[in-house]
Amino acid sequence: MSSKATLSASFRDPSGFLFRREGVLYRQVNQKYQPDYDQLMHSGLYQKLVNAGLLIPHTEVDIQAEQPEIAYRVLRPEVVPFISYPYEWSFGQLKDAAMATLAIARQALDFGMLLKDASAYNIQYHLGKPVLIDTLSFEVYQEGRPWVAYRQFCQHFLAPLALMAFNDVRLNQLLRIYIDGVPLDLASKLLPGKTRLNFGLASHIHMHANAQKRYADQAVDKSAVPQRMAKISLLGLLDNLESTVRGLSWTPEGTEWADYYDATNYTREAFEEKKALVLAYIQRVRPAQVWDLGANNGEFSRLATTKGINTVAFDIDPSAVEKNYRAVKANGEQKMLPLVLDLTNPSPSLGWENRERQSLAERGPVDLALALALVHHLAISNNVPLDRLAAAFAALGRWLVIEFVPKEDSQVQRLLATREDIFPTYTLDGFEEAFSHSFDIVEKAQINGSKRTLFLMKAKED
Template identity: 60%
Template sequence: MMKSSRLGASFRDPSGFLFRCKDVLFRQVNQSYAAEYNQLMESGLYTRLVETGRLVPFVESDQPPAEEKTAFKVLRPEQVPFISYPYEWSFGQWKDAALATLAIQKQALKFGMTLKDASAYNIQFFHGKAALIDTLSFARYQDGQPWVAYRQFCQHFLAPLALMAYRDVRLGQLLRIHIDGVPLDLASSLLPGRTRWIPGLVVHLHLHARAQKRYSEVSLAEARSDRTMSRQAMLGVIENLRATIRRMEWKPTGTEWSEYYLGTNYSTAAFEHKQRLVGEWLAEIKPGLVWDLGANTGVFSRIAAEAGSFTVAFDLDPGAVEQSYRAGKLAKEQNYLPLLLDLTNPSPAIGWHNRERDAFLERGPADLVLGLALVHHLAIRNNVPLPQMAAFFADCGEWLIVEFVPKSDSQVGRLLRSREDIFPDYTRAGFEAAFGALFEVAQVSKVVDSERWLYLMKKKEEL
């Protein structure tokens, strides 16, 4: 029998769990969840959510369950091409994920169900849209019951969004430390005073934080006593959360890179030549999954996406990622996912046993990696020696399209202006030697009207 392995992130909810068998992802639904599962399917809620792109679809599978004793059903969900985490989302992505969660809850109520959790990790970008991946998140709604996932929603969505919109967009990174969302007392103390004039934030965040502190010793039974909350009131709370979040805005201005393409040093001819070369080489390789590292606003990533590869466009700058997301959303791109990532400190593995959320490299490898106008930044800004850089790229994927920008280029000159040149090996020969140790060069071309070189490389077999 094939070995099935349960996923490290899948342990909190006794309703079921995810497991992998021969690289295929399955979800086991336990008997304890049978009634809810049947209601989800028979009420029409499942169909409704799948039709509106709010739930990742699945089929019931005859795959044997990973844990026979508790099993009710085994499902095979449609695969999400790249799993991303909230600390990798731009403001707009996070906001859309929050609004999707509220829309799902509202829809669920119409079918007599309710979300029993509201974790940001349950939302993924699927066909360009924020969608729920956790089939086991629905419970039967009983009239009078408050929303059990309210606290989690505020910690995973409301608090980080408020911090990003009203304090600093970089505070989204707090989720890297606080896996169950930003503690509300922390958010409340970090938010500026003017947020005390926003009714939604006063109630759901500032007062919420105080209520948590004040009633931390009170048992749940005491807290509820015999009080109930009407369906209308629950809808009111959801509507109010939605209005509060919709009003939050963050505009990508003033960040370092978002105007990058306006300020490049090379000519239109060079830019077009680079685009053409990348397009031709992509057409030759036809990669399934492309990672564009240092993608900026995703001009080159979208060439890959439009050619049919699922493309993840990583960039360090929240402004670039935001612009990239907005452009992709507007164009209704199905296979394009911009994400926030600092290559000098990529997302680590976090959570229980370090196995709940995978590190950046654990979510690879990609079929092809794009590293355009990137090498000089890593080498000269971050002092990464070229052999170490080649090793990193070799861990990222099979194929590599990489650009070498020599010291004589004005962009590199600009980087060197403010520091001592301690990079004697930063030459084209040094670059070719370092990358040649791990990659075979398949194509090489000088970019016209520039001093830049473009390489198509394939990782050596024995590695």
């Protein structure tokens, strides 16, 4: 029997579950999982993976379990500051998560264990790198046992990566529709014919999909893997999956927004003044976490990360997010998390009872949200009224740094060039009036050398 403290994202696993008590996150390990948990901890696998940054560390705690009648241990895992989902990742993030999953599976075999779950939702980005957060994803390896997570890996990682690489990077959004991974028959139909000449994709997607269809009516699914598999064959399977994933690539193009700062209408002096103002507002608020809601390549997000603040850098453009992620990797940054997000259609609540995966709003509110060079796109390009923007931002952040870009600005003029101006209230006074219902305006400053105004606001309490 579950309790209100049990997290809805972990209710499916009979081995244990997550729960919160007085704001602290815990994991209950059930008695059923005792042999596997003991093997994980005593074999050296746990420490090996933690030392490699591939598994979230935990401490065993002596507290009352949430369901004591079936409990074996209670763990307190290290907390990941922001939970993201694979449909919010860039191509590079999904690929690195896939490679991390395969590395974990291989290391598990070296310690007499098998990775029994290959769900992309078990991977999170922490300190700039992909890490497994589900301590209960392992089982004691039995000779001849196949990799039971093979099909899951193909659906959660390989299929979407192949579709992103060979079709369109935006097809990662299929993971929002298919929460248990992209069906292989669908991926097989969508992929171009030339992928059948790629041995890895032919084997793990096209032939795999055909086998699933052939055995669909049988009680035992024989499509996933052979019923018995020697360890050397299992290692060969992991090797082939690794080489197939490594061979997939996607190069972010220089899109309109990915190259925004190369074509900005700011003077260098105005741009630097804007950065100084944003930094001053950040230091005034002293947030524990920042969400940059239109981060582009992370230029302004890094004003927070360089101060040691965990920052989620959202942007609608997959190319901008990919470039940001590549910079994170190249620089070894630990406080930055770039993610793909369309604010006009943000990540919703998904899964069983719409509670397994949280919406963006449910993961907030954050201490401080940044909305820089963003309002005109939402208000003019997407016809979102200013008061609705204000209410939405107030739900996402306790504090807000926001930039108003007036109609006289060249960027707004470009947006209005091909459409009728139906926005009579889109003025500085109209902006302040609309936002004053949801926020207290704490400070504002015109950015010298531009027509733009920067505001620091605090959300009104209910």
